[in-house]
Amino acid sequence: MTDSRRALVLVDIQNEYFTGPLEIQFPPRDASLARILRAVEIADQADIPVAVVQHELPEGAPVFAGGSTGWELHPDLHAALPADPARFSKTFASIFDGTGMTDWLRENSIDTLTLVGYMTNNCIIGSAVGAEPLGFAVEVLSDATGAIHISNEAGSVSAEQVHTTLMAVLNSNLAAVATTDAWAEAVGAGTALPGSDLGSSAMQGRSEY
DSSP states (O other): OTTOOEEEEEEOOBGGGTSGGGOOTBTTHHHHHHHHHHHHHHHHHTTOOEEEEEEOBOTTOSSSBTTSTTTSBOHHHHHHSOSSOEEEEESSSSSSTTTSHHHHHHHTTOOEEEEEEEOIIIIIHHHHHHHGGGTOEEEEEEEEEEBOOEEETTEEEOHHHHHHHHHHHIIIIIOEEEOHHHHHHHHHHTOOOOOOOHHHHHHHHHHHO
């Protein structure tokens, strides 16, 4: 990864995901938060740019209303942030739609995004999909992200199933998925995280099922 430049993108690490109906269920939210804080520390030590993204809806919205307690960053993250991170506000799942994120990345010669935060099943996968046509490589830290239980007319899925499935989906084509420990090693070595590809994932899947 000699000619590449990473940014650590902190996606929606807001109080809404620690209280109320959107509480992260898997991995356990306190454990994932601890990994996020470690990633921030690693980025700071390695001079990796940090971007903070917050989901924001209009005043009176049931969740993420701008300026509300639920909209605010988790206090532990707020205390751990470097002095002057880039900040973005979004209204869609992707960190790119209407945020100015793309311009910031290009201005800073960043071509690889390390995504941590919430939720795996919405903004993490939405951002990974959004990065592909823009030409950015994506890394997702599996233990520094998290999902919720889902049940609706189409079916019911536990948070663990959601998260585990989406990590495999992401690693098959859209991102390189790894733990925070593995990412720390890659950062220290100045190398890219290894990811799979759709063809290899398909062949391995056929052999296992």
